[in-house]
Amino acid sequence: MDLQYRLFLLLAPLAALAAVATLAFAYRYRASAPAQIAALARLVAVVLGWLIFNTLELLAPSAGATLAWAQWTYLFIPITPVAWIAFAFQYAGNERWLARSRFAWLCVIPAMAVVLALTNQWHHLIWAEYEFLPAGGITAMRVVSYGIWFLVQTAYAYILVLWGAALISRRYLRSFYLYRQQSILMLIGALTPIVVNLIYLVHPIPGLRKDYTSISFALACIAFLVGILRYRLFDLGPIARRIVVDNMADMMVTQDIQGRVIDLNPAAQRLLSRLDGLDAGERWIGKPLRQLPAPWPSLGEGSPEVSQKETDVVFDLEGERRYYDVQASPLIDVQGRLAGRILVLRDVTARQQAEEQLWGYARELEVKNKELDTFAYMVAHDLKNPVAVLVSYAQWLEDKHPQISQRELLETLEEMTKSGQKIASMIDDLLLLARLRSLDEIVLEPLAMGRIVARAQARLVRECEDSRAMVLVSEQWPVSKGYAPWVEEVWVNYLSNALKYGGQPQEGVPPRVELGFDKEDGPGATHLRYWIRDNGAGLTAQEQAQLFSEFTRLAETRALGHGLGLAIVRRIVEKLGGQVGVESQPGQGSTFWFTLPRACSEEEG
Numbered sequence: 268m269d270l271q272y273r274l275f276l277l278l279a280p281l282a283a284l285a286a287v288a289t290l291a292f293a294y295r296y297r298a299s300a301p302a303q304i305a306a307l308a309r310l311v312a313v314v315l316g317w318l319i320f321n322t323l324e325l326l327a328p329s330a331g332a333t334l335a336w337a338q339w340t341y342l343f344i345p346i347t348p349v350a351w352i353a354f355a356f357q358y359a360g361n362e363r364w365l366a367r368s369r370f371a372w373l374c375v376i377p378a379m380a381v382v383l384a385l386t387n388q389w390h391h392l393i394w395a396e397y398e399f400l401p402a403g404g405i406t407a408m409r410v411v412s413y414g415i416w417f418l419v420q421t422a423y424a425y426i427l428v429l430w431g432a433a434l435i436s437r438r439y440l441r442s443f444y445l446y447r448q449q450s451i452l453m454l455i456g457a458l459t460p461i462v463v464n465l466i467y468l469v470h471p472i473p474g475l476r477k478d479y480t481s482i483s484f485a486l487a488c489i490a491f492l493v494g495i496l497r498y499r500l501f502d503l504g505p506i507a508r509r510i511v512v513d514n515m516a517d518m519m520v521t522q523d524i525q526g527r528v529i530d531l532n533p534a535a536q537r538l539l540s541r542l543d544g545l546d547a548g549e550r551w552i553g554k555p556l557r558q559l560p561a562p563w564p565s566l567g568e569g570s571p572e573v574s575q576k577e578t579d580v581v582f583d584l585e586g587e588r589r590y591y592d593v594q595a596s597p598l599i600d601v602q603g604r605l606a607g608r609i610l611v612l613r614d615v616t617a618r619q620q621a622e623e624q625l626w627g628y629a630r631e632l633e634v635k636n637k638e639l640d641t642f643a644y645m646v647a648h649d650l651k652n653p654v655a656v657l658v659s660y661a662q663w664l665e666d667k668h669p670q671i672s673q674r675e676l677l678e679t680l681e682e683m684t685k686s687g688q689k690i691a692s693m694i695d696d697l698l699l700l701a702r703l704r705s706l707d708e709i710v711l712e713p714l715a716m717g718r719i720v721a722r723a724q725a726r727l728v729r730e731c732e733d734s735r736a737m738v739l740v741s742e743q744w745p746v747s748k749g750y751a752p753w754v755e756e757v758w759v760n761y762l763s764n765a766l767k768y769g770g771q772p773q774e775g776v777p778p779r780v781e782l783g784f785d786k787e788d789g790p791g792a793t794h795l796r797y798w799i800r801d802n803g804a805g806l807t808a809q810e811q812a813q814l815f816s817e818f819t820r821l822a823e824t825r826a827l828g829h830g831l832g833l834a835i836v837r838r839i840v841e842k843l844g845g846q847v848g849v850e851s852q853p854g855q856g857s858t859f860w861f862t863l864p865r866a867c868s869e870e871e872g
Contacts (some may be wrong), residue, residue: 271477272325272405279322282485286311286318289488306357310350311488317343317481325407330399333406341384341393345377345420347484348427355431373427380420392416407477421468428461456487518591518612521598524605526555535612538582580612590619650690657686689726709750711843713866716744716797719751720782723758730766736778738762745786747795747863753839754863758782760836761799761859769801769856778802794845798860806851814849836861 290311293304317340324336352373356364364370380393387393392414400407432454463483518538521530531539580591591612598607660683664671671679720740724731731738762780769778778801785796806814815837837847840861851857 272407275477275479275482276322276325276405278479278482279318282482283315283318286315286485286488302362303354303357306350306354310347310354313343313347313350314481314484314488317347318485321478321481325405327406330406330408333399333408334397337408338384338387341381344384344481345380345424348424349374349377352427352431355434359434361434376420376423380416383414383416387414390414393420421464425461428458432458456490459487459490460484517614520610520612521607522610523607528554529607538612588616589614590616650694653686653689657683657690660686685729711748711750711864713746714749714751714754714863716747716754716784719755720744720758723755723762726759727762727766730763734766734770734778736766736769736780739779739781741783745784745795746866747797748866749843749845749863753843757836757839757861758799760833761861764833764859765799765801765803765857768803770803776802793865794862795865796860796862798858800856800858802856805853805855806849806857807853811849811851815847 290308293307293311320336320340320343324333324340327333327336353365353370356362383390384393393416394410394412395414396411398409398411400409435454460480460483464478464480467478467480515532516534518535519530519532520528520535523529580593582589582591592615594611594613596609596611597605598609599605660679664676664679668676724738724740730736762782765780766778769780770776780802781800783798783800785798815833833847840847840863844864845862847859847861849857849859
C-alpha cells in the first residue's frame with residue numbers, strides 16, 4: 268500500500284524540476300511572445316504549487332495536519348484548468364476571451380471550489396467521507412466518497428481542459444506540418460492529466476488510491492519544453508498560409524521577428540532543394556535565414572518593420588545564374604502586431620540578361636571611343652619630336668642652302684630621311700594599333716625578343732648618343748607569346764623614359780640602362796617577366812601609383828614622359844594577357860617591367 272505514496276514522493280521533485288525547467292526555458296523567449304510566456308508561467312506556477320502542497324500533505328505528522336494540507340491544496344487544484352485554458356487562449360490567438368469581463372465568469376466555479384474545500388468540515392460538499400491510512404510512516408488521506416461540488420468542479424475542469432484541447436486541435440488542422448507537431452505536443456500535455464485523473468477516479472487498477480494528477484500536469488510541461496526547444500513553440504506560427512497560396516509562381520519566405528524561417532511556399536522549397544540538393548521544406552523551417560545557402564543570408568538583413576526592395580539578387584543554380592527581384596514587407600498578425608516579414612522573390616533573369624547585354628554594348632562603345640581619343644593623343648605625343656626635327660632641318664636647308672657644302676647637305680638629308688622614316692613607322696604602328704583593338708583580330712605568336720629589342724634600340728640611337736647612355740642588353744631571351752609590333756612599342760616607351768630620366772645630370776653621371784628578364788620555374792609559372800632598369804632619381808610611392816594612368820604628368824620637368832606613353836604600354840600589355848608595373852625608391856633608380864604569356868617552346872632566342 269505504501270509503495271504508491273513513496274513513488275509519489277520520489278516523482279514529485281522530478282516533476283517539479285520539469286516544471287521549473289519549462290518556466291526557465293520559456294523565459295528565454297519572452298521577447299518574441301511575452302503574452303504566451305506569461306500565460307505559461309502562470310500555469311507552471313499553479314502546477315508547482317499543487318505539487319508542493321500535495322507533497323506536504325503526505326509528509327504531515329498527523330491526520331489533522333494531513334487534512335489541513337489537503338484543504339490548502341485546493342488553492343491550486345481548481346485553478347489549474349483555468350490557467351490551462353488561459354494558456355490555450357493565448358496560443359490559439361483567442362485573446363478576446365481573456366478580457367476581464369469574460370474571463371472572470373470562468374473563475375466563478377473554481378473560486379467556489381476553493382472556498383468550499385477550506386470549509387468542507389461544515390458542509391462536506393467536497394469530500395463527503397474520508398479516512399486516514401498509515402502507510403509506512405506516511406499518513407495518507409483516502410476519500411471514500413465525494414460531495415456534489417467536487418463532481419461539479421471535476422466536470423467543469425474537464426470542460427476547460429477539453430475546450431483548450433479543441434482550440435489547439437483547430438490550429439492543428441489549419442497548420443503547416445511543423446506547426447502540427449507543435450500542436451500534438453500541446454494536445455499530449457492537455458490530455459495526459461485527464462487520463463491520469465480518470466484512472467484515479469474510476470479505479471481500474473485495484474489498490475491504486477493515490478491521485479497522480481498533479482505529477483501528470485507537471486510532467487505534461489515536458490511536452491511544452493520540447494516544443495520550445497525543438498519547434499520554437501511560441502515564436503513560430505502558421506501565419507503565412509493565410510496570406511499567400513502554395514501555387515504562386517513567385518517564391519515566398521516568411522521570417523519571424525527573430526530572423527528565423529517560419530514558412531516556405533513550394534517554389535521557395537524547390538529553389539532551396541536545387542541549392543543544397545536536399546529536401547528544403549521542413550528541414551529549413553525554424554532555422555535562422557543566415558544559415559541558408561548563399562545568398563539567402565543577405566536577404567534577412569534589415570529591420571522587419573521597413574519595406575524594402577532589393578534587385579538583382581543572384582543565385583548560382585548548378586552553374587546557371589538566376590536573377591531575382593526581392594520585395595520585403597512587414598508581416599502583421601490578426602491582432603495587428605508585428606510578427607515578422609515576408610520575402611517575395613520574382614525571377615527577372617531574362618530582363619537582367621537583356622540589360623547586361625545593353626550595358627555591355629554601351630561599355631564597349633565607351634571603351635572604343637576612349638581608345639580613339641587615346642590614339643589621337645598618342646599621335647601628338649609620339650610624332651612631336653621627329654616632326655619637329657624634320658621641320659627644323661627643312662628650315663635650316665631653306666636658310667643655309669647657298670652656303671652649305673655637299674657633305675653637310677647629304678648629312679642633313681640623311682637625318683631628315685631618318686626622321687621621316689621614323690614618322691612613317693610610327694604612323695603605321697599607330698594605325699595598326701587603332702585598327703586592331705580586339706585581341707580576337709590578331710594572332711599571338713612566339714616572339715624573337717632579341718630582334719624586337721634590337722629594333723627598339725635602333726629607333727633610339729640618336730637619344731642614346733645624345734645622352735651618352737650605357738645600354739646593357741641580355742644576350743639570350745626566353746620565348747613568350749605576343750604581337751611583335753606592339754611589344755616593340757612597349758620596349759621603345761620603356762627605353763625612351765630610361766634614357767630621359769636615367770643618370771644624374773647635375774653630377775655629370777650619364778644614364779646606365781639594363782634590359783633583362785626573370786624566368787620563373789615550376790608548373791604554375793605561366794608568364795615571363797621582362798624589365799628595364801635605370802640609375803635615375805627614382806620615384807616615390809605616390810608617383811608610382813600615377814604612372815600608368817592616362818595623361819598623368821608627375822611634374823612640369825617630366826611633361827614629355829611618364830604620361831600617355833606608359834598608359835599605352837599598360838593597354839598593350841593587358842591586351843596581350845600580361846601586366847605592367849614599376850619598382851622604385853627615391854635615389855635608387857627605377858625598374859619598369861611587363862609580363863607576357865610563355866610560349867610552348869622554352870627555347871631562348
